[in-house]
Amino acid sequence: KAGVTQTPRYLIKTRGQQVTLSCSPISGHRSVSWYQQTPGQGLQFLFEYFSETQRNKGNFPGRFSGRQFSNSRSEMNVSTLELGDSALYLCASSPRDPGVGDEQYFGPGTRLTVT
Amino acid sequence: AQTVTQSQPEMSVQEAETVTLSCTYDTSENNYYLFWYKQPPSRQMILVIRQEAYKQQNATENRFSVNFQKAAKSFSLKISDSQLGDTAMYFCAFILEYGNKLVFGAGTILRVKS
Numbered sequence: 347k348a349g350v351t352q353t354p355r356y357l358i359k360t361r362g363q364q365v366t367l368s369c370s371p372i373s374g375h376r377s378v379s380w381y382q383q384t385p386g387q388g389l390q391f392l393f394e395y396f397s398e399t400q401r402n403k404g405n406f407p408g409r410f411s412g413r414q415f416s417n418s419r420s421e422m423n424v425s426t427l428e429l430g431d432s433a434l435y436l437c438a439s440s441p442r443d444p445g446v447g448d449e450q451y452f453g454p455g456t457r458l459t460v461t
Numbered sequence: 462a463q464t465v466t467q468s469q470p471e472m473s474v475q476e477a478e479t480v481t482l483s484c485t486y487d488t489s490e491n492n493y494y495l496f497w498y499k500q501p502p503s504r505q506m507i508l509v510i511r512q513e514a515y516k517q518q519n520a521t522e523n524r525f526s527v528n529f530q531k532a533a534k535s536f537s538l539k540i541s542d543s544q545l546g547d548t549a550m551y552f553c554a555f556i557l558e559y560g561n562k563l564v565f566g567a568g569t570i571l572r573v574k575s
Binding site: 377379381388389390391394396401402404434436438443444445446447449450451452454455 | 494496498503504505506507508511513552556557558559560561562563564565566567568
C-alpha cells in the first residue's frame, strides 16, 4: 500500500497570502489528522477529520481551516499568512478512530516558509 | 488538560550500548494509549512502540521496550544494542481512549556514536 502523501513538499509564501496543503491518506483509512511542528512550540494538533466531519480542532486561530473529501483526502488552508506560520505541517491517517489506539501513519510533511 | 513531558532534550549513546529515554504524562483519565515515535533527519515520523494503559505488561518491539508505570504516570523507552540508524528525535505521545488527538512531548534528540 502506498503511504500517506502530502503535496507540495516545500512551499514559500509571502505574508498576507493564503496557502492550501493537501494530504492523501493510506487507502481505506478514514481518519486524517493535521499537526504543526515548529522548533519553538513542538508538535501541535491542528484538526482531525473522520468521514468528512471535523471532530476536533486545536487551539489555532480561525485563519486555519480544513476539510475532508468523500475519498478521505484532506486539505488544510491558512489565510492571511504570518511569519509565525512557518512550520512543517504533518498529516497523519489511521484506519479507524484514533481513540481506539491505532497507529497514526504520518506523511513526509509540507515545509512552509513565510517571508 | 493532558500534557506530556520529556525532560531530556538531548542524549548520546555509544553504538551497541543501551539507553533509556524518559517520559511522564498527566491525565485524570484511566483509559488511554501511549506511543513513542521516532523522527530521523528525513522528518518522517515512524511509530516505534505503543502501549495500552489497561495492560500491565510492558510492550516490547525487538530492541525497543518500555517501562510503563501507570501510577507514576511514567512511560520510558529503552533502546538496547543501539545502532547508528537509531539517531533521531524521539517523541513520546498520548491519546485518550475515544479521543482524536495525539498530545506530544517536546522530544529528545538521540545521537548514537560509533
